Amino acid sequence: MLQPMTTATERQTQTIQIEGMHCAACVRRVERALVKVDGVSEATADFIAGRAIIEIDRPIEQPMLSAAITGAGYELIDSDDENEQPGIREIRPQLLRAVPALIVGWGIFFAMQANRWADINWNPDTVFPVFFVLATPTLAWGVWPMLRNAARAAARRTTDMDTLIVLGVAAAWGYSTVSALAPVTFEGADASRDVFFDTALIIVGFVSLGRALEARVRLRAAAALTRLLELAPQTARVVEDGLERDIPASDVQVGDTVRVRPGEQIAVDGVVVSGESSLDEALLTGESVPVTKARGDTVFAGTINAEGAFTYQATQVGSATALARITATVERAQASKAPIQRLADQIASVFVPIVVVIAVITFIAWAVFGDNASWTSAVVSAVAVLVVACPCALGLATPAAVAAGSGRAARLGILFRDAEALESAGKIDTVVWDKTGTLTSGRHEVTSVQPNGVEDDELIRLAATVEQESEHPLAAAIVAHAQDRGLELGNAVDFRSRPGSGATAIVDGQLLVVGNERMMSEHSITIDDPESVSTPVYIAQEGRLIGTIRLSDQPKPGASEAVKLLSTREVDSVLISGDTESVVRSISEAVGIASYHSGALPSEKATLVAEHQTSDRRVAMVGDGVNDAPALAQADLGLAMRTGSDIALETAQVALMQSDPRRAAQAVLLARATRSVIRQNLAFAFSYNILLIPLAAGLAVPIFDAVGGVPGGIHWLFGDRGQFEPIAAALAMVASSLSVLTNALRLSRWRA
């Protein structure tokens, strides 16, 4: 009973793990390299999670992909090592680069401090060359990956974050090397004679360490269902000719019979054939209350069996299971680009050249206009500018928030189709709710039967005979009622459904019309019915009203809470329904909605949504996704709620895996939280660069001079003269990236 989800599954997608991406520029490079591979029609890379999703026309050999990715300067992680977390693979090499650089760097740093404070007065002509010999290989080892990235960028006539680091480190090292090996260069400007090997090493060490930490945090932000998918069972117990056999879950075929024991996890999707149990579907729906499953019910891969035992027949395997498709949707959403991110990307791409220019100007200004320590100041300032300006935080600000936000949403059973949906959900100020099945349970009860010239049972039998063909909740209730009474249904011919009104069919050779007042008036039958809080279904036979069946429906348990959640955050709710006015009014009163529309046809629902939109409002529509398609499409954001046992992720921008109205409210509020994290991150990343670049350029020196020197407590930041220290700049840069990531990670724990 699974409906086709995203077009993604039809087009065939494959997820591959890639190592080494750390910025928006990397993403573009990897995507470009992948689409050049024959058979790959589209590629979406995600540096946050270290993976790419490719759309393929036909199966593609691993070596082909691997070659393309290596050619772009990254590495394809072998699918054989899937068990190993990609994060671990990124963290270890970074640490291997960081540790030697930090040890040697701090060693030189403390040696120089000791010389200064303990009056050792060593001879620079012998000590500096020793530093050179110690520092150069360690530095080369540490900076190598950054150098490779920067060189690759340069070959493409572009720049990236590594360009800045490499230039800064190269300047510090070059100056120090000249100073250590050819001191004659500085004769006459003795005060300038100094080395910055420690600075260069510590910068490289910090940046590598920062990237290791960053990889950890990034993956935590992206981890939602992916990790759970990895935990999905590896084997399934298949029954064949009465024999049970454990086979790899990937070998299970559609049609196989699978046996499940208590406590086991379901391996593939299927339909229960015998036995009964309750299953924890939290992995898919975010709802931890177990769901009872018996013969005919659908079970989903990844869900967990409680006490019972049962067998089921596989209907969806491999990448077709609901879990795999949900995971694909989430991965896709996490990798997609929010519109707001494009701006940040553009800024980041022009940023690097501008910073290089600022660094050069800084250098010249200090060399020409500085006092007697001008060379040192010039190098220190230029290096500090290059290091502090790295727009890493800017590049991480949006994607980290999108990954964490949509990951958190997925664990609540809320699937955003893409980052754009997440972004627009954050702007919603009006939520239009469909009534039946969305705010109400949709499980109607027959409350009264009023026949008009026929027997009770005959009225119900005729109505149910027509309704057995309909998918409407009212129809289902009438059919269930007929079955309760033990009535044998007849044969309906030429069934026609009129969405939002009712249905017609020929039963026993006579035209039967079932539906609301509008349906009746279309068949020239006038209704004179007193107001009631139950929904009337009128039944006419050959143009004559033969009775009324009344049904009532209860608001869902979470309905009032959802409306309240929204209203406390200034989001208005509107109820919209095709039902009669009195019923709609009573439901809206029950759940606390002030504004409602009744008697609306599906097409009119779209018009009503549009009317709300005109008054300068951002409108979301929550519906069941089938009947409400036009309204969902018209709204700024369409949220489709899961109905019955179907896990349908149609074309709505947001799919709610659980038919709980609270999830819809949470979707809007979580998106809002994500939006504000994105804004905070961007504001922070921008102001970080705007504030620290002038400090690094040494603009604070005259200020400190004016106030009589650097205060004692901030010497480590500003040195003796008010010059922002390059080591402090490296720390600041790493800290800014990590703050942006940590801020995004708050979304992983979001609650409402």
Ligand code: ADP
């Ligand atoms: P809602 O807007 O509450 O989801 P619908 O648009 O699905 O409701 O239907 C509107 C009205 O049309 C129902 O309240 C009912 O009166 C009538 N109706 C629609 N389909 C049927 C049906 N199969 N049998 C009887 N009545 C129907």
Ligand code: MG
């Ligand atoms: Mg409906």
